[in-house]
Amino acid sequence: MHHRERSNQQRVTRNLVSNQRSQKQSLHSHDSTRPHRARTRARMDSIRASHSHAIAAAAPAGVQPANTSVGDAFVSSSKWAHYSRSPKNPALNQLQKRAKSASTTPQKPIWNYFATVGVRDLSENGCRSNVKWLGASANQRAESREEIDNVIRTLQKCLWVCLLAARETLQEICTRMRVRVTNNTGSNEERDSQVTDCSLPPPVVSLEALGRLRSALAPLPPVRLPLAAALHHTLVKPIVAGAPQPPFAASTRDGYAVATADGPGTWPVVARLAAGAAGPPPPLDRGTVAYITTGAAVPAGADAVVMVEDVDFVFGADDDAAAAAAAAGGAGRGGRRAGGTPLAPGTHIRPVGSDVAAGEVLVPVGARLTPAAIGVAAAAGVTAVTVTRMPVVGVLSTGNELTDAGGGGGGGGGGVGADDSPPPPAAAVLDANRPTLLASLAAVTPACSSAAAPAATAAGSGGVIDYGIVRDEADAVAAAVATARDAVDVLITSGGVSMGDADHVKPALAAAGTILWGRVAIKPGKPLTAATLGRRGGPRPSSPADDGRPTQVAVGLPGNPASAFVGFHLVVRSAIDVLSGGDGAGLPRVDVTVGSGAGRGVARDRGRLELVRATVAWRDGGYVVVDGGGGQQSSRLTSAVAANALLLVEPGEGVVGVGERLPAYLL
Numbered sequence: 232m233h234h235r236e237r238s239n240q241q242r243v244t245r246n247l248v249s250n251q252r253s254q255k256q257s258l259h260s261h262d263s264t265r266p267h268r269a270r271t272r273a274r275m276d277s278i279r280a281s282h283s284h285a286i287a288a289a290a291p292a293g294v295q296p297a298n299t300s301v302g303d304a305f306v307s308s309s310k311w312a313h314y315s316r317s318p319k320n321p322a323l324n325q326l327q328k329r330a331k332s333a334s335t336t337p338q339k340p341i342w343n344y345f346a347t348v349g350v351r352d353l354s355e356n357g358c359r360s361n362v363k364w365l366g367a368s369a370n371q372r373a374e375s376r377e378e379i380d381n382v383i384r385t386l387q388k389c390l391w392v393c394l395l396a397a398r399e400t401l402q403e404i405c406t407r408m409r410v411r412v413t414n415n416t417g418s419n420e421e422r423d424s425q426v427t428d429c430s431l432p433p434p435v436v437s438l439e440a441l442g443r444l445r446s447a448l449a450p451l452p453p454v455r456l457p458l459a460a461a462l463h464h465t466l467v468k469p470i471v472a473g474a475p476q477p478p479f480a481a482s483t484r485d486g487y488a489v490a491t492a493d494g495p496g497t498w499p500v501v502a503r504l505a506a507g508a509a510g511p512p513p514p515l516d517r518g519t520v521a522y523i524t525t526g527a528a529v530p531a532g533a534d535a536v537v538m539v540e541d542v543d544f545v546f547g548a549d550d551d552a553a554a555a556a557a558a559a560g561g562a563g564r565g566g567r568r569a570g571g572t573p574l575a576p577g578t579h580i581r582p583v584g585s586d587v588a589a590g591e592v593l594v595p596v597g598a599r600l601t602p603a604a605i606g607v608a609a610a611a612g613v614t615a616v617t618v619t620r621m622p623v624v625g626v627l628s629t630g631n632e633l634t635d636a637g638g639g640g641g642g643g644g645g646g647v648g649a650d651d652s653p654p655p656p657a658a659a660v661l662d663a664n665r666p667t668l669l670a671s672l673a674a675v676t677p678a679c680s681s682a683a684a685p686a687a688t689a690a691g692s693g694g695v696i697d698y699g700i701v702r703d704e705a706d707a708v709a710a711a712v713a714t715a716r717d718a719v720d721v722l723i724t725s726g727g728v729s730m731g732d733a734d735h736v737k738p739a740l741a742a743a744g745t746i747l748w749g750r751v752a753i754k755p756g757k758p759l760t761a762a763t764l765g766r767r768g769g770p771r772p773s774s775p776a777d778d779g780r781p782t783q784v785a786v787g788l789p790g791n792p793a794s795a796f797v798g799f800h801l802v803v804r805s806a807i808d809v810l811s812g813g814d815g816a817g818l819p820r821v822d823v824t825v826g827s828g829a830g831r832g833v834a835r836d837r838g839r840l841e842l843v844r845a846t847v848a849w850r851d852g853g854y855v856v857v858d859g860g861g862g863q864q865s866s867r868l869t870s871a872v873a874a875n876a877l878l879l880v881e882p883g884e885g886v887v888g889v890g891e892r893l894p895a896y897l898l
């Protein structure tokens with residue numbers, strides 16, 4: 232966003248990073264025949280070795296680097312690992328000695344710093360098994376708190392840069408840092424530190440890599456909900472039929488229950504059998520028929536139903552009352568005269584259990600409760616279901632330039648833009664992303680939206696929290712992420728996720744959790760960042776697939792409104808799907824033909840796979856692009872207003888012409 236001139240110190244650091252890269256490359260080529268694990272270890276050693284140089288070289292002017300060393304232990308833990316006072320650390324030992332000898336003489340405190348950094352190494356086989364904590368420590372003398380702060384800042388930057396430099400090897404990087412500060416008077420403190428320098432870009436992953444969410448996240452724990460509140464939830468326990476449906480042989484027509492063995496003819500109507508009558512109907516004697524309504528139980532002795540349309544009445548000449556009763560469908564002395572065609576047994580009868588057999592699984596585990604599933608469950612007498620809890624989703628916008636058009640809702644909102652309010656200041660940008668995201672949640676994941684599913688929310692499933700607008704300040708963004716981390720399962724941020732010095736989302740997510748990726752090779756949405764978070768505040772209830780995978784995720788969407796829109800559909804929907812018990816497979820993919828309505832055709836981007844917001848319609852047996860969405864600038868949300876598809880346009884020159892075929896995601 233805003234750009235600052237890089238300091239000399241940062242330039243020094245960049246040079247070091249490129250040195251580290253070349254060290255790493257040569258290491259790689261020598262290692263090519265060694266087993267992978269050993270190579271990884273060697274790379275780690277190389278990275279650790281390079282830390283010391285980077286940290287020493289980048290120490291701020293005025294602070295003498297006393298001694299900078301790098302620890303040599305991997306600490307295998309998901310918790311913070313701290314370097315304790317190590318006998319191998321000569322500088323520290325010296326300080327300790329000094330501290331002892333000075334204990335009787337008051338003197339200026341000399342502070343030391345120790346930092347550890349977590350590195351997730353996924354270079355071998357996947358997600359959890361290879362999480363390692365790469366310890367890097369540095370100790371540094373300083374004689375004032377200001378110096379301490381300076382040194383810590385430098386340390387953070389250097390470690391971040393070193394980790395970024397290692398990205399090709401490590402594939403996945405998360406950084407967390409805690410700095411322990413001790414002094415020679417025996418006082419010590421620990422600080423959770425935030426990595427503040429994202430001046431080097433994280434690796435760019437392909438669109439396919441977004442599928443990592445599926446393996447990185449586990450579903451949320453189950454909840455028991457009233458059936459009426461369970462729409463869209465995923466079943467954890469199946470819905471099983473306790474009784475057959477229909478529970479008795481039922482007529483499927485309004486007509487006359489007959490014994491087919493009697494054949495066509497004229498027979499007395501001896502009963503009227505209506506749906507809902509209590510108890511089984513009386514058996515039907517041969518040579519008689521019973522009037523019967525759709526859904527009523529067919530009496531024993533009858534094995535077919537003749538529709539009323541196929542029957543003529545004949546009446547006894549002396550019995551007007553019986554004729555009237557028969558005409559009204561009641562019993563009497565009338566009769567039937569069916570056509571000459573004999574009926575097959577079973578005609579117009581639903582046998583017992585023909586819809587549902589007793590014990591049959593009506594809705595299986597893992598199925599989403601659709602409206603029809605709710606009906607099936609209700610028909611089976613089910614009043615409550617065990618389902619995966621829906622995530623609580625938090626939404627926030629970042630940006631000093633942003634103003635909340637609605638007034639009051641956002642942290643930075645001022646009510647401007649309302650009918651009776653003054654217009655926003657010229658430099659202000661009205662927040663478009665939060666309203667889009669909140670509406671998108673209500674539209675495509677309504678069970679998350681408290682407005683749409685009050686019953687489920689009241690019962691402890693799903694919800695949306697609007698965190699408003701957060702200023703572009705590292706502390707403010709970190710605090711907002713920390714607050715949301717205690718309350719939500721999915722955090723959606725927008726803005727502040729790119730490479731400017733006011734972009735604080737990546738570091739905040741890195742500090743709060745584990746970054747899954749930090750850039751994606753798509754347009755729009757390149758800076759889109761996803762991270763799993765660790766929830767503070769005690770153990771979580773176990774999830775059905777409780778294998779240690781996190782159940783909390785943050786998606787940092789780019790600030791450009793069209794980028795945020797695309798990112799929501801590509802990534803956030805999938806994350807919500809996984810957490811709520813789905814497979815996270817994402818949007819349905821179809822082939823479309825570019826129609827003449829798409830204008831001159833769809834322009835290709837030179838460098839990135841482009842997701843073009845477009846409208847498609849079913850024409851002559853296939854999907855056709857009927858509106859290309861107009862200008863596809865990331866800032867132009869208008870392109871998405873009528874969009875029901877994202878066309879996947881490979882990078883290249885020129886346009887995808889009318890008549891050409893493209894893959895597309897349906898929104």
Ligand SMILES: Nc1nc2c(c(=O)[nH]1)N[C@H]1C(S)=C(S)[C@@H](COP(=O)(O)OP(=O)(O)OC[C@H]3O[C@@H](n4cnc5c(N)ncnc54)[C@H](O)[C@@H]3O)O[C@H]1N2
Pocket residue numbers: 232628629630632633660661662663664665725726727728729730731734755756757758788789790791792794865
């Ligand atoms: N040096 C680089 N700069 C940028 C890169 C890059 O790779 N290197 N990527 C560009 C791309 S691509 C995108 S997309 C943007 C995303 O930037 P941020 O996520 O940091 O977003 P901001 O800088 O905060 O805002 C960008 C733009 O969008 C407007 N905005 C932000 N939030 C909202 C909102 N809630 N409603 C309406 N408009 C919003 C903001 O005012 C800016 O105009 O970074 C590029 N830069």
Ligand code: MOO
Pocket residue numbers: 753754755756757758789791794865866
């Ligand atoms: O990826 Mo950005 O979203 O192109 O403008």
